[in-house]
Amino acid sequence: MTDGDPALSSQQDQPGVPPPASGSEPGPELAAGRQLSERIARQFGRSLHIRTLDTGSCAACEQEIRLLAAPHYDLNRLGFFFTPAPRHADLLMVTGPMVRAFDVAARKTYEAMPGPKIVVATGACALGGVYQPDAFVHGSVAEILSVDVWIPGCPPSPLTLLQGLLVAVDRLAEKVGGLSFAADETQEAAQ
Amino acid sequence: MTAVRPGASGTLAGLLGAVSGASLSGIGNAVAVRLPAAELERAAHHLTGAGARLADLFAAGQDPVDLHLIWALDGEDHYLITQAEVTGDQYPPLSDIAPAAFAEECEIYEQFGIRPASGKPLNRVMLPPHAGPDFPRLGRQPPVPPADLHAPHTVGGHAFEFPFGPVRQVGVESLYYGLVTSGEEIVDLYMFTWHKHRGLEWRLRGRTPREASFHVERTEGLSAVGVGWAFAAAVEAALDVTAPAQAQRTRAVALELERLYNHAAATAALCQATGLSIGQAAAEIALERLLRLNAAVFGHRYLFGVVQPGGVRRAPDADAVRGGLHGAHGELRRAADALASTNSFLDRLEAAGIVTGEQARRLGLVGPVARASGQRIDSRADHPAPPYVEHRPAVATRDRGDVLARFQVMHEEAAESVRLIDDLLEAGAGDGTQELPAAAGSGLGWAETPRGEALVFVGLDQDGRITRARLRPASVRNWRGFDDACRSQNVFTDVPIIEASFWLTVAGTAR
Amino acid sequence: MALWFLRGLRRGVVTTGYPARSDDSAARLPTPPAFRPAALDRSTADRLVAVCPSLALRREADVLVFDVGACTACGRCQDAVPGAAAPSGEFELAATSRAHLVKRIPLLREAGT
């Protein structure tokens, strides 16, 4: 599986993409996400600033995000930088199931960022995995913010996060769209 | 875990002599004394006098509400639960006797609507301001909404409030604190965390223990094993199940690995707070190696899904441990030694964020924070559950109570953890799980997480579903020492250092 | 600081080559399961759905809907029905569309009807 392979990236809009499980529509959002990330890649080149937002995570995602800056992963070499000020941020990494008590802060943070901006839902909670929607949580970041990139994992490992960031700026082809997660098909492909 | 012989406890005998109308029972592995509510105050006086530590206070049920006070008899190897049924909406003021109980009094007020008889205002600690009558609670809505925390107003002009958060540095949890400063030193500090409250205790009701463990270990992701073990132990105590010995050793291996990576992470955070980025890099290399070791040994960097009620789901890969543990810990130790000889680093740590032993005792602090203040509290040693009965840890303590003391305690503990892991693997750690009967019962479980003693109380109904699960990670206790630490003659650039040295999570206290 | 400088020189470079080269530490990561349709009928699918703690599995008629985004790679499904699923080894899971994370896996007919 070589990264950035155009063949793979072409696979992702294969025919027969099923309707999504959660409430978010694929087509327009997908297109918007693509355009946006192209604009980002064009406008920010190799310097993109990241602000994180914890909406009720269990602190594991935060630890993994902190490790992105650690020597083993060193996201600065790829032109990503952390910035505490949303005013300077181009990308918002949202973790946690979006606690309802946090709506105000989440919206404020998003509004405080200058456009164009990307929202990256990070971790299973943020994607609607761990918590059902109820009086405490929305259950998914998409309920409050329009998400451009989704990074699964509980918690997503720094490598997954890196790939997610590169997908976000469209420097690494999205791959999961082409996968089926049905084992023996891949075995046949292998033989 | 073996049930404790009631009569064995001098304190307990004294209590039974001191109060009237007490009835004795055993809740799993702990001793439970049921009292009339009127006797509660006298009992609390007696127990605090006898040196018992009020480890937790919570309520369960509805009309009448059943108060549970969990006392740690650290000298006598066991926990004591005093229960009292509260009819009406008031109960004796316990935080006047044991100040540590105040936060729990506030929480009980929010969740059950009953309050201590003292007229003191109760603060908002858990539920968000918009929590209305139909907001899910464990009990009844309080008649009057709790008071919002705010800065003192009598400092007119001589100090000002520095609002900070909840959205603050990158890669840290959301936390709001209001810092009242005179421009240099910290006059006062208050915080709120309700914006992270996920209602976990409410969520767990009606689940089977196995289902629940999934959310329990996500209460505080950085102590998934510790809280998960405490929960599993509580369930096992409730159902009188004993996990296989090799599974218990597996739990301990996981717990000590967790301690290792947490202390490495705390070291990295300390370096970041002191602006020593090269030291941070060194500590983070060690941290990453430890996390990869976790992944190699248990298949998860944060050891999720290792512990489950009745046993463990995974066996450690002993070769991976032997292959990686000493290298990774050596990395950490070298980083710590280098830091210990870097003056620009030590100068920031020394005499910063001092918590006196007295404060630690009164506020009921636990874990490295308490141990750095001369409190010799470690539930692995004080309340040994297998495998710690035969694998006793040496407890590291310091007396100065400052950030440097915490730093040293953490690294002594890390070395001790490595020793324990070797012994445990020597004794043989494997997987294995007891089936859980679907039966009623209630039990208390505990484990020494990297942040300190975590307590879980579980009540099950006859078909084995949870009626009340009380989760009390160490963060719940230690945050209440944070403002005192910050106020002790610090300038406000010390706050990040102190926060790093406490190494708590908001998720754990907001749960 | 000289001490740190020397330590750094001795320590050398640890930074991963990813994304230019693949990183072998990825092999140890927990990854979402890949299911074997050959071993899946309705009943097994229902057992899988029942055991999944994180809302990642759902059955629609003869299709097992697997939401990779919601999956926490906890491995409960693999424990519950041995042989039905195995770790996929995929860690590059980020998607620009939620829909791309939702997989539909056809079930065997005979068991159900």
Place this chain on the structure above:
Amino acid sequence: MSALTWFYLAAGGWVLAAAAALAGRGAPRLIHTACVLSGLAGAAGIAGGASALWWGNSRVVSAGGSVIVGTLQLQASSLAGAFAALLGLVALAIAAYAFRYHEAGPHTAIYLAVFNLACLGCLAVLAAANVVTFLVAWESVALLCYLLILRHPGRTDVAGGAFWFLALSETGFVLLVAAFVILAAKTHSMQLDLIATRAHLVPAGWRDAAYLLALTGFGFKAGLVPLHVWLPEAHPVAPADGSAFLSGLVVNLGAYGIALFAFRLLPVGPAWLGLLTMGAGAITAAIGILYALNERDLKRFLAFSTIENTGIIVTAFGAAMTFGAYGQRALWAFLLLAGLYHVANHGTYKTLLFLEAGVIEHTTGTRDMDRLGGLIHRLPRSAVITLIGTLGIAALPPLNGFVSEWLIFQGLFQGFRTGSHLVGILIVVAAATLGLTGGLAIYAFVRGYGIPFLGMARTRQSAEAAETGQPVAGPGLLAVACVALAVGAPLVVLALSRAVGTVTGVTLRPDLLPGNLTIIPAHTDFSAFSPTYLTVFLVAVTVVPVLIYLSGRPGADSVTVPVWDGGMVTFRPRMQYSAMTFSAPTRVTFDALYRPSVSMHRASDDPAGRSGPVHYETEVTPVFQRYLYTPVVRAVEWLADVIRPMQSGDVNVYLLYLFLVILAAYLIGAL
């Protein structure tokens, strides 16, 4: 018309104004008339001062008199010209301010009468040509100012503040009498001109003694540390225009006195006198600004900054004397010029600031900075005017304070031209002290302007403050003057150089002003600048980019979002820097001087008490009151107790005292 004629006009105007005010018993119309007259008199004062500057000393006019009392002798001297012009300006501004500031009424009538007479007194001091006239005028000014401060005798602390003023100026007066008596006795003349021409007759010891007495005596009025304590006590309790008059003029009379002795009466003394004066000035400047930094009361804050400015002026004079002693006549004259320039500037912006402080107190009911805030939205006109004054006093270009302080520095940097290394070093040290003072002054006035005017209102009064008929003309005039004194610097320097020429006999003009708008201070090969061009340049630098920004940019693609507040909080007034917290770092750095004391207690230390109130206060020790004046006061009281027995009340005893005194005097005369 000659300068003296202008002075007569001004005097007449002030007398009439006083009469008008009293005549109407405070009827609004007559108050109005009085103010107009007083303003006209001020204008005349300006004209007189200017012409005195330009045309030099006038002849001496004598009137009446007797052998015992001496005669009334007047002269428009060019040294006094600068001060007279300043007096005119201050009087004019205050006249434009007063009739809006004071509500009409009998008290106001008396107050205005006293004020106008005080102006007259000051003019008399400046025009006095002989010792008796000078001393009488001086004393009357002191008494009239005492009455000015007592405008609202009922209020707390007023009597105390007024008494501080009176007590210290009387002490000073005694020393002045002594100084003048020495000179008169040694030169056998009461006339200042003759004293000046015969100064060489005074033996060195007596001359130095006379100068030191004068320095101390005038120092009380000018506010030299440690003689300064009356300023922070008297200014807050006086009405706004009263305190403006005190700081803008009366304090500067002290500087005039020092200049009179140092440059006119006793031209060139030994170097150590100059160094002493310079040191006193430098210390005064530093300590003044340091105390200003920890004041919350606007007017006390301004009073301390007055002390600082006095220090700067006196430093310039002292350095001038030193250079004079070393024969550097050009620098001698030049630093006098720079000092006079700073006198004019300080008088202008300090008057402005006190008048605006009055407006703030009037509209918000408080002088406490920590109860103000956000006034820029409520009082835009005051905000603009005060900003001009603040920029001036913080010595930021392109305003007037910068020009004069720059000139003073240019003079001090020439320290190496004195033969002695030690003296050169001392002068540079003084320059360094002034540098520190300048930096702290910027700090202090960022605070002094930012806390009341910027941010959010801290109290309801300041939130609801409104501009309804507050006086603008007076402060506005002074703001214009501030700008004029900066932009027109070459002209001012030209005029002052003529005056200095008459005083010192050194002609600076060709060196000083080669071009029309450029100034080359002190030495042609050292440095040069042009305040006028600088102003034009700075204005262009600030305005042009704004214009480019506004013109070149389509408005569409910028969005406005709320201030980033960390997510959840709503900002409250208590979440902004206050006056005391803003200056906290200085209390840490200079704690040896401040000896700050912190008092703090919490409702309870229980977790339950956490959200309870915390009482926290930090105070600065008033070192001079506590360690210098309190002992003195005690000593005086003790002395009074000791000599009380003499006051038996028996007439015969008193006759005996008289006899003994006459006997003693006779014997002394006979010896």
